[in-house]
Amino acid sequence: MDNLATIFSGDLQQLHPADIADRIQRMPLDQVADILRTLPAPLAGEALAELEDEIKAELLQEFSELELADLFQKLEHNDTTDLLGELDDSLQRTVLEQLPDDVSVPVQALLQYEEDTAGGIMSDRFIALAMDETIESSQQQLRRAAQFSTEDISYLYVVDHDQRLRGVASFRDLVFGSPHKKVADIMQESVTFLRVTDDQEEISRQFAHYHYLALPVLDQQDRVVGVVKASDVLEIAREEATEDMQLMVGLSGEERVLTPWRKSLPGRLPWLYVNLVTAFAAAAVIAFYESTIAHWTALAIFLPVVAGQGGNAGMQTLTVIIRDMALGEITRGDGRRALLKELFLGIANGLAIGLAVGLVAYLWKGSIALSLVACSAMILTHLVAGLAGVMIPFSLKFLKVDPAMASSIFITTITDLAGFLFFLGFATMAMRWLGVVP
Amino acid sequence: MDNLATIFSGDLQQLHPADIADRIQRMPLDQVADILRTLPAPLAGEALAELEDEIKAELLQEFSELELADLFQKLEHNDTTDLLGELDDSLQRTVLEQLPDDVSVPVQALLQYEEDTAGGIMSDRFIALAMDETIESSQQQLRRAAQFSTEDISYLYVVDHDQRLRGVASFRDLVFGSPHKKVADIMQESVTFLRVTDDQEEISRQFAHYHYLALPVLDQQDRVVGVVKASDVLEIAREEATEDMQLMVGLSGEERVLTPWRKSLPGRLPWLYVNLVTAFAAAAVIAFYESTIAHWTALAIFLPVVAGQGGNAGMQTLTVIIRDMALGEITRGDGRRALLKELFLGIANGLAIGLAVGLVAYLWKGSIALSLVACSAMILTHLVAGLAGVMIPFSLKFLKVDPAMASSIFITTITDLAGFLFFLGFATMAMRWLGVVP
Numbered sequence: 001m002d003n004l005a006t007i008f009s010g011d012l013q014q015l016h017p018a019d020i021a022d023r024i025q026r027m028p029l030d031q032v033a034d035i036l037r038t039l040p041a042p043l044a045g046e047a048l049a050e051l052e053d054e055i056k057a058e059l060l061q062e063f064s065e066l067e068l069a070d071l072f073q074k075l076e077h078n079d080t081t082d083l084l085g086e087l088d089d090s091l092q093r094t095v096l097e098q099l100p101d102d103v104s105v106p107v108q109a110l111l112q113y114e115e116d117t118a119g120g121i122m123s124d125r126f127i128a129l130a131m132d133e134t135i136e137s138s139q140q141q142l143r144r145a146a147q148f149s150t151e152d153i154s155y156l157y158v159v160d161h162d163q164r165l166r167g168v169a170s171f172r173d174l175v176f177g178s179p180h181k182k183v184a185d186i187m188q189e190s191v192t193f194l195r196v197t198d199d200q201e202e203i204s205r206q207f208a209h210y211h212y213l214a215l216p217v218l219d220q221q222d223r224v225v226g227v228v229k230a231s232d233v234l235e236i237a238r239e240e241a242t243e244d245m246q247l248m249v250g251l252s253g254e255e256r257v258l259t260p261w262r263k264s265l266p267g268r269l270p271w272l273y274v275n276l277v278t279a280f281a282a283a284a285v286i287a288f289y290e291s292t293i294a295h296w297t298a299l300a301i302f303l304p305v306v307a308g309q310g311g312n313a314g315m316q317t318l319t320v321i322i323r324d325m326a327l328g329e330i331t332r333g334d335g336r337r338a339l340l341k342e343l344f345l346g347i348a349n350g351l352a353i354g355l356a357v358g359l360v361a362y363l364w365k366g367s368i369a370l371s372l373v374a375c376s377a378m379i380l381t382h383l384v385a386g387l388a389g390v391m392i393p394f395s396l397k398f399l400k401v402d403p404a405m406a407s408s409i410f411i412t413t414i415t416d417l418a419g420f421l422f423f424l425g426f427a428t429m430a431m432r433w434l435g436v437v438p
Numbered sequence: 439m440d441n442l443a444t445i446f447s448g449d450l451q452q453l454h455p456a457d458i459a460d461r462i463q464r465m466p467l468d469q470v471a472d473i474l475r476t477l478p479a480p481l482a483g484e485a486l487a488e489l490e491d492e493i494k495a496e497l498l499q500e501f502s503e504l505e506l507a508d509l510f511q512k513l514e515h516n517d518t519t520d521l522l523g524e525l526d527d528s529l530q531r532t533v534l535e536q537l538p539d540d541v542s543v544p545v546q547a548l549l550q551y552e553e554d555t556a557g558g559i560m561s562d563r564f565i566a567l568a569m570d571e572t573i574e575s576s577q578q579q580l581r582r583a584a585q586f587s588t589e590d591i592s593y594l595y596v597v598d599h600d601q602r603l604r605g606v607a608s609f610r611d612l613v614f615g616s617p618h619k620k621v622a623d624i625m626q627e628s629v630t631f632l633r634v635t636d637d638q639e640e641i642s643r644q645f646a647h648y649h650y651l652a653l654p655v656l657d658q659q660d661r662v663v664g665v666v667k668a669s670d671v672l673e674i675a676r677e678e679a680t681e682d683m684q685l686m687v688g689l690s691g692e693e694r695v696l697t698p699w700r701k702s703l704p705g706r707l708p709w710l711y712v713n714l715v716t717a718f719a720a721a722a723v724i725a726f727y728e729s730t731i732a733h734w735t736a737l738a739i740f741l742p743v744v745a746g747q748g749g750n751a752g753m754q755t756l757t758v759i760i761r762d763m764a765l766g767e768i769t770r771g772d773g774r775r776a777l778l779k780e781l782f783l784g785i786a787n788g789l790a791i792g793l794a795v796g797l798v799a800y801l802w803k804g805s806i807a808l809s810l811v812a813c814s815a816m817i818l819t820h821l822v823a824g825l826a827g828v829m830i831p832f833s834l835k836f837l838k839v840d841p842a843m844a845s846s847i848f849i850t851t852i853t854d855l856a857g858f859l860f861f862l863g864f865a866t867m868a869m870r871w872l873g874v875v876p
Contacts, residue, residue, distance in 0.1 A: 211669040230668035241679030249753040261782040279746035308717035315687040344699040
């Protein structure tokens with residue numbers, strides 16, 4: 001086994017850490033650990049950092065504290081922080097104690113921030129220039145900064161004595177500027193920045209809106225403590241979209257194909273129970289009209305049509321609203337605008353679908369009464385579907401709940417209830433008051 | 439009016455073009471045009487480029503060819519290309535003729551690429567260094583490149599006489615390298631790159647996987663023709679996610695809250711009709727068992743419960759698979775792995791929900807037969823929901839159709855059909871063979 005791992009790892013060393021992670025993450029955990037042990041120090045840690053979260057936590061259990069400290073030593077501090085976050089508190093402390101101070105101190109500083117904030121996302125690798133330095137001495141500082149990659153110097157942040165952000169300098173101006181000028185003379189004073197506590201969804205919106213490649217992150221004292229890059233935000237945007245899609249249908253937001261079924265179950269089953277309660281609410285409406293159905297069984301045939309159409313139409317509206325909310329494309333006043341739009345769409349769709357259903361009902365069962373009942377119920381259900389599709393996410397947002405949260409369950413509940421009420425209610429009225437005999 | 443627009447535009451000039459777009463895009467089109475006319479040339483064009491696609495096409499009609507040429511003149515070429523793409527062919531040609539050659543030639547070069555490929559996304563602003571130049575003369579080239587922003591020089595691409603990509607140089611090495619060395623001596627030869635024809639979904643995956651900040655784009659002759667930045671890809675990732683979410687529920691993929699209802703209708707109604715056809719397929723199953731329901735009306739009450747649960751469970755599975763596919767996290771062999779996982783989940787969820795439904799059926803209707811029928815139908819429906827949730831996206835992918843396409847309609851069709859067949863089938867068998875008298 002060890003031998004096999006060694007041979008395999010020889011090939012892996014040529015690869016990007018993200019590709020190594022892809023190759024090994026579907027293997028049994030002990031094999032993954034063996035392979036990582038044979039890889040050179042920075043690469044092994046980098047590959048570990050690229051593994052899916054699902055696997056990280058369990059895989060880290062395979063290593064001793066010493067091995068972990070070894071893996072983390074040459075890693076970027078924010079990668080180390082992410083990995084340490086997967087460990088329980090006592091193990092985290094033990095590993096931190098094994099690390100040299102120049103690693104453990106900055107890592108502990110990063111560990112204090114929530115995972116989904118600017119502080120949790122940022123890298124602490126950036127270049128800060130002192131505003132009262134000369135350009136010449138700043139150039140020397142850059143020359144010495146050999147461990148920085150090209151990406152890290154896209155932006156040079158200018159700070160005062162207390163590390164407070166005062167401006168941003170272009171690399172070109174710094175390199176080609178007259179050597180005896182001060183950095184303060186060439187910097188641009190107005191800088192967009194993030195706060196350590198800024199939420200990642202908001203950060204993703206900002207980056208998409210303004211097309212930033214990177215933004216500095218400030219702490220409460222206005223000191224520059226890190227930088228967030230567009231490449232980090234890209235991953236976040238993909239995760240946020242995934243979470244929204246999952247929340248909508250009643251999932252945890254974090255399930256992946258690789259998630260073992262035992263871990264998926266507690267994420268799925270509670271929402272299935274919620275759905276069950278709402279389904280019984282719809283069933284209660286049918287039960288209320290049980291005697292109507294007993295006299296007119298053909299009604300039962302149309303129940304899934306009414307429910308299915310309303311649910312689908314409602315999901316269309318809901319999806320547009322929820323996604324636009326997530327993208328930050330909805331502003332105040334759009335709620336009313338959206339309601340008006342859905343009013344027209346509900347009538348148009350309702351008429352188009354209602355007439356089709358009415359026609360089928362007539363051709364199939366030869367009953368004009370059934371046809372009229374189905375058609376009118378369909379029109380009203382589409383109207384309710386559209387309006388509820390707007391009101392559910394706006395209400396959830398107003399209640400400060402994620403508007404995507406289980407929203408598909410809420411919308412189908414409303415469309416089912418409305419659909420059955422209209423359809424069976426109209427049928428009952430037709431029988432009772434119009435003397436329709438099925 | 440003109441006066442008002444002028445006053446308003448004075449405030450706007452302080453803002454980022456993206457914020458100007460946000461402020462004005464909910465106004466009537468003629469007002470938006472008036473405001474843009476009062477803004478200085480580059481800013482007006484930039485704000486125009488930031489408007490939502492929904493509005494761009496119609497707004498452009500408000501301007502004359504000359505005005506358009508004026509708006510486009512100082513814009514980045516890829517922004518001009520995007521805007522020209524909204525015009526019909528003849529108007530596009532007229533505007534191009536009004537533009538000076540140094541704008542129209544590069545813009546026409548960009549216009550040849552499809553919108554959702556690397557060629558359609560890339561900017562043509564980048565710096566290419568000749569590999570056989572000295573570092574000193576390259577430094578002078580950089581010094582002269584005054585119109586380039588800091589972002590554009592994150593990466594310096596090194597090319598040969600035919601503009602073919604040969605390497606990439608770090609800005610720092612170039613600036614601090616010995617002046618008489620050649621660029622070829624300091625460049626790194628292995629460069630990751632995109633092709634002009636690469637699809638945007640794949641590009642988004644690559645950027646997310648490798649955390650690139652920018653990649654060069656090559657044409658068929660290996661010449662560098664542009665650069666794609668992580669900030670551009672971020673917007674694409676958000677659009678792709680939106681498209682997937684919309685496709686799943688039967689939307690066009692491009693609808694926004696701002697889309698007028700008349701434009702939304704043709705995107706939504708066809709899928710509602712598709713849904714209607716599938717709903718009638720489910721109705722046909724119920725019709726087949728109409729006599730069973732006529733004898734045992736309590737069954738009708740449980741129909742929406744069976745359909746609702748199956749649909750919800752199926753959507754959970756489907757969403758995990760579709761999203762993982764979009765993120766590129768699914769590799770070969772994952773189909774079987776996912777089926778196995780859903781088999782277990784289907785049984786577990788099915789048992790949990792089936793027992794609950796059986797219990798409610800017994801307590802509500804006092805019928806052990808109904809309870810057993812509902813419970814067993816529920817278990818099997820959850821199993822089918824899980825397996826179909828895997829097989830639908832994999833089949834669509836195999837057929838080279840977007841796996842998200844209307845997949846929620848497919849899954850609810852299958853779960854409705856299966857649910858009704860099991861539930862009413864078991865009930866019929868219970869009545870016929872077990873002599874159950876409701």
